[in-house]
Amino acid sequence: MVPHRPDFWGIPAEWNPTLWVYSIMFLAVFVLVFRFFQQARLWWKVGRPEVRWDHPGKRLGLVFKYWIAQLRVLGQRYPGIMHVAIAWAFFVFFIGTTLAAIDGHLFQLFQLLGNQNAITDPEAFKFLKGGVYLVFKLVLDLFTVAFLVGAGMAVYRRFVRRPSRLTLDSRFAFSLVLVIVVVIGGLVTESLRLAVVRNDASLAVGWWAPAGFLLAQLWIATGASPEALTNWHMVIWFIHLGSVVLMLVTLPAGTLIHILTSAFNTFFAKLDRPAGKLAPLAQNKDGQSIFVSALRDMTWKQLLDGDACTECGRCQDVCPAHAAGTPLSPKQLILSMRDTFHENAPLLAQSANGGNGKLVGEAITGDMLWSCTTCGACVRECPVLIEHVDMIVDMRRHLVNEGQMGGMLQEALAKLGRYGNSFGQSERARAKWAQPASLKIKDARKEPVEYLWFVGDYASYSAGLVDITRKTAEVFQRGGLDFGILYETERNAGNDVRRVGEEGLFEALVEKNVEAFAKSRFKTIVTTDPHSYNTLKHEYPSTDASRGRYPILHYAELLDQLIAEGKLKFNRQLGYKVTYHDPCYLGRYNGVYDAPRRVIQATGCELVEMPRHGDRSFCCGAGGGRIWMEEDLVKERPSESRIREAVALDGVTAFVVACPKDMTLYRDAVKTTGYENRLVVKDLVELVHEAM
Amino acid sequence: MDIAVVVKLVPDLVEELAIDESGAALDTSYLRLIVNELDNHAVEQAILLKESAGGQVTVIAPDLEGVDDILFTAAAKGADRLIKLTGAMSGVNNYALSNSLAAIIREIKPHLVLTGVQANNDLDGSVGPRLAALLGMAYVGYVSGVTPANDSVKVRKEYSGGLVAQVAVRLPAVLGIQAAGKPPRYVPISKIRQMSKTARIKDQPAGDLDAGNGAAVKHMFKPEMGTHATMIEGEADEVADRLIAIFKEQDIL
Numbered sequence: 001m002v003p004h005r006p007d008f009w010g011i012p013a014e015w016n017p018t019l020w021v022y023s024i025m026f027l028a029v030f031v032l033v034f035r036f037f038q039q040a041r042l043w044w045k046v047g048r049p050e051v052r053w054d055h056p057g058k059r060l061g062l063v064f065k066y067w068i069a070q071l072r073v074l075g076q077r078y079p080g081i082m083h084v085a086i087a088w089a090f091f092v093f094f095i096g097t098t099l100a101a102i103d104g105h106l107f108q109l110f111q112l113l114g115n116q117n118a119i120t121d122p123e124a125f126k127f128l129k130g131g132v133y134l135v136f137k138l139v140l141d142l143f144t145v146a147f148l149v150g151a152g153m154a155v156y157r158r159f160v161r162r163p164s165r166l167t168l169d170s171r172f173a174f175s176l177v178l179v180i181v182v183v184i185g186g187l188v189t190e191s192l193r194l195a196v197v198r199n200d201a202s203l204a205v206g207w208w209a210p211a212g213f214l215l216a217q218l219w220i221a222t223g224a225s226p227e228a229l230t231n232w233h234m235v236i237w238f239i240h241l242g243s244v245v246l247m248l249v250t251l252p253a254g255t256l257i258h259i260l261t262s263a264f265n266t267f268f269a270k271l272d273r274p275a276g277k278l279a280p281l282a283q284n285k286d287g288q289s290i291f292v293s294a295l296r297d298m299t300w301k302q303l304l305d306g307d308a309c310t311e312c313g314r315c316q317d318v319c320p321a322h323a324a325g326t327p328l329s330p331k332q333l334i335l336s337m338r339d340t341f342h343e344n345a346p347l348l349a350q351s352a353n354g355g356n357g358k359l360v361g362e363a364i365t366g367d368m369l370w371s372c373t374t375c376g377a378c379v380r381e382c383p384v385l386i387e388h389v390d391m392i393v394d395m396r397r398h399l400v401n402e403g404q405m406g407g408m409l410q411e412a413l414a415k416l417g418r419y420g421n422s423f424g425q426s427e428r429a430r431a432k433w434a435q436p437a438s439l440k441i442k443d444a445r446k447e448p449v450e451y452l453w454f455v456g457d458y459a460s461y462s463a464g465l466v467d468i469t470r471k472t473a474e475v476f477q478r479g480g481l482d483f484g485i486l487y488e489t490e491r492n493a494g495n496d497v498r499r500v501g502e503e504g505l506f507e508a509l510v511e512k513n514v515e516a517f518a519k520s521r522f523k524t525i526v527t528t529d530p531h532s533y534n535t536l537k538h539e540y541p542s543t544d545a546s547r548g549r550y551p552i553l554h555y556a557e558l559l560d561q562l563i564a565e566g567k568l569k570f571n572r573q574l575g576y577k578v579t580y581h582d583p584c585y586l587g588r589y590n591g592v593y594d595a596p597r598r599v600i601q602a603t604g605c606e607l608v609e610m611p612r613h614g615d616r617s618f619c620c621g622a623g624g625g626r627i628w629m630e631e632d633l634v635k636e637r638p639s640e641s642r643i644r645e646a647v648a649l650d651g652v653t654a655f656v657v658a659c660p661k662d663m664t665l666y667r668d669a670v671k672t673t674g675y676e677n678r679l680v681v682k683d684l685v686e687l688v689h690e691a692m
Numbered sequence: 693m694d695i696a697v698v699v700k701l702v703p704d705l706v707e708e709l710a711i712d713e714s715g716a717a718l719d720t721s722y723l724r725l726i727v728n729e730l731d732n733h734a735v736e737q738a739i740l741l742k743e744s745a746g747g748q749v750t751v752i753a754p755d756l757e758g759v760d761d762i763l764f765t766a767a768a769k770g771a772d773r774l775i776k777l778t779g780a781m782s783g784v785n786n787y788a789l790s791n792s793l794a795a796i797i798r799e800i801k802p803h804l805v806l807t808g809v810q811a812n813n814d815l816d817g818s819v820g821p822r823l824a825a826l827l828g829m830a831y832v833g834y835v836s837g838v839t840p841a842n843d844s845v846k847v848r849k850e851y852s853g854g855l856v857a858q859v860a861v862r863l864p865a866v867l868g869i870q871a872a873g874k875p876p877r878y879v880p881i882s883k884i885r886q887m888s889k890t891a892r893i894k895d896q897p898a899g900d901l902d903a904g905n906g907a908a909v910k911h912m913f914k915p916e917m918g919t920h921a922t923m924i925e926g927e928a929d930e931v932a933d934r935l936i937a938i939f940k941e942q943d944i945l
């Protein structure tokens with residue numbers, strides 16, 4: 001006889017378990033849905049509207065990738081395996097239980113529909129029997145084992161290793177213990193049954209349920225009678241049922257709510273723009289700008305972010321501001337918002353002016369917001385696609401509007417407003433570096449060129465960078481590039497002005513630059529500055545309808561092209577052992593990883609990667625306008641931590657950068673860390689220049 | 693407390709200054725005019741006073757390039773009325789300016805007149821004391837911070853040698869501001885742009901600009917650069933030898 005799935009084995013049929021088990025489960029699920037809905041309605045009751053329903057297909061794709069496949073979670077080995085083992089086991093248990101329910105009751109449905117066969121031969125409507133049933137058992141059992149491994153890892157991590165990024169409190173311990181009780185309850189129930197039915201060919205499954213089978217041997221070895229085991233089975237079965245019910249009804253109020261909210265959060269993730277493009281200031285019905293300082297100013301999706309946060313701390317772990325000892329932790333930022341939300345949302349939802357819900361200046365301080373470099377590492381790391389940077393910039397816009405900022409930043413903005421550069425120098429000094437007659441740099445305003453070189457503030461004004469800027473010009477010339485610059489008409493591109501939250505100034509700078517572009521003739525823009533690159537590429541309007549959007553190249557990409565086309569030839573192989581720092585706005589924000597690496601290799605250097613490289617690169621600390629701000633809250637500069645990372649690489653003598661600001665910061669950091677004799681900071685173009 | 697603030701525009705020293713063909717004035721073709729920083733502090737002080745004691749703030753500035761922006765910025769900070777003094781304002785001296793200003797201020801009847809204690813293009817003294825004389829009001833200069841009291845104000849004044857005085861000044865009065873109680877605030881560009889659409893600037897003809905019989909610039913020039921010091925480098929002995937040689941050349945030894 002083939003084995004089949006028994007229904008409510010060991011529970012007296014006269015108790016009518018089908019009726020009351022389903023009633024209880026139905027009630028539990030109802031409580032779950034009701035409580036969840038009560039929480040969820042606050043998102044749109046309190047938050048502003050925002051369209052996140054478009055492209056449902058794409059959105060389901062995100063859910064699959066990040067909620068089911070959990071690619072982000074898997075990005076880190078230990079916590080990745082740990083979580084996926086638990087989560088996938090639960091997915092499988094959920095599917096298995098559903099299949100079991102269908103298997104047990106499908107015939108009843110057909111009976112209700114008046115199907116004669118279903119009345120005469122209900123067994124024909126069962127599919128969990130024979131080979132299918134054995135595979136079913138095997139899969140469930142293997143995932144039980146996987147779960148136990150994952151749960152063991154979680155227990156070890158939470159109670160023994162206790163990494164600082166975790167929230168070590170009882171809410172999480174409760175959830176972990178509860179799911180373990182649920183699964184072990186199920187396993188013990190199964191094994192007790194298998195111990196009793198071991199000689200019944202219609203129910204025994206042997207090694208097809210390996211975990212259950214092994215555990216059953218233990219019960220058999222105790223020598224207990226089948227009756228005793230059956231009684232124990234009933235007790236444990238009740239505990240299992242009770243723990244499942246407890247899990248369901250407490251889920252919306254506990255930490256397990258992330259199972260639901262993360263599904264929603266990945267579904268409603270940002271699709272309308274690339275990471276490098278910020279949304280303009282939102283406006284209310286009357287056309288007034290909305291500055292975000294309180295819960296009501298947030299969109300419903302931002303509020304959902306708070307409830308979706310799993311408190312995993314991955315964002316905090318990679319945050320340069322947190323590592324530097326500033327008061328900012330992206331995790332805490334999201335949680336502060338969430339806690340304020342939970343505290344005030346019910347009142348806020350009741351009446352238009354009830355409750356408080358102020359965020360900025362209360363749970364979220366200016367110091368936290370100003371500490372962010374907008375490096376995007378948190379966003380890259382977050383397994384549930386929370387959008388920290390957008391929220392931070394939104395709140396900075398509020399601070400700027402209120403004039404609440406440090407003196408240095410205020411001065412930098414004033415200079416940018418007056419002179420179009422943060423150095424506070426005359427625009428007529430912008431092209432001073434190009435003065436040596438031998439350079440002969442074309443004026444793109446006066447003659448047509450193929451490439452417009454957008455030089456940027458640092459490469460133009462910083463005295464320490466003049467040499468590199470000139471070398472860049474020479475390399476371009478030797479590569480036969482037809483290029484020109486805008487001379488005193490160029491303005492700061494505004495990337496960091498925008499990220500500081502000075503939207504009006506950003507718009508003014510864009511206007512000026514776009515006007516200058518319109519008056520010059522060129523085909524492509526090239527820049528050495530990843531920040532300018534990002535905003536030119538994503539945030540500038542395509543002004544000239546006839547030309548469309550100008551292609552924008554970073555010089556790493558251009559050099560890579562020139563080398564590939566054979567236009568840049570090298571006479572020397574440098575043979576240095578170097579490492580390369582991915583600038584946030586080139587790498588993470590724009591995915592340019594390979595071009596600079598190919599250029600380095602072409603110059604004959606050996607590239608050794610730092611542990612944090614590619615999209616996991618560690619910010620230098622200057623982005624998002626941080627370069628214009630006080631450093632009094634910074635304990636260890638991110639740039640110094642980065643230099644230490646590079647120095648630890650065996651035999652590396654040069655630290656290659658592809659951003660003028662990086663040059664400034666890392667040159668400094670090499671000095672302050674005392675590694676001047678070990679490491680030189682080199683611009684990508686210096687390698688190229690030297691190898692020519 | 694109603695306050696009138698006088699704001700001057702001065703050459704921006706970030707730009708290289710050039711002298712025009714007459715040889716007695718700055719070449720204006722490349723000149724950029726900006727708000728006199730101390731006047732900016734005067735505006736800030738006025739707004740701070742308004743915030744703590746109420747009243748109206750009127751900002752008056754001569755009609756020169758960039759003045760609208762300066763006035764709109766003041767409005768964005770909280771100034772209530774903006775007045776632009778029209779006429780041949782380029783190169784006007786403080787004597788003439790003060791006469792025109794006094795006429796306007798008499799009409800406004802403020803309790804307090806604030807202005808920067810000096811400006812980089814003052815030739816014939818600063819505006820403050822002359823205004824005070826014309827208006828018959830008290831004057832205190834080099835003020836860094838003003839707090840309101842009933843019909844007077846308390847001003848903070850720093851003396852050299854690290855002494856600070858608190859001075860009670862009966863109103864109405866003119867104060868020459870060196871620093872506002874708090875550094876001037878930042879005004880986001882969007883607010884200034886908004887003001888440029890909503891705020892109104894009143895044009896007020898300066899009338900007869902009588903420069904008086906005071907000083908006039910005859911000749912303007914850049915000072916001759918002194919000869920540079922020479923650095924002597926090398927070992928101590930070499931440096932000593934070199935020094936002795938130089939001293940001998942100069943007949944010092």
Ligand code: SF4
Nearest residue numbers: 319372373375376378
């Ligand atoms: S963007 Fe970078 S600095 Fe800002 S919170 Fe995220 S990780 Fe931290």
Ligand code: SF4
Nearest residue numbers: 309310312313315382
């Ligand atoms: S914001 Fe994302 S990465 Fe940070 S703790 Fe929450 S879930 Fe984890």
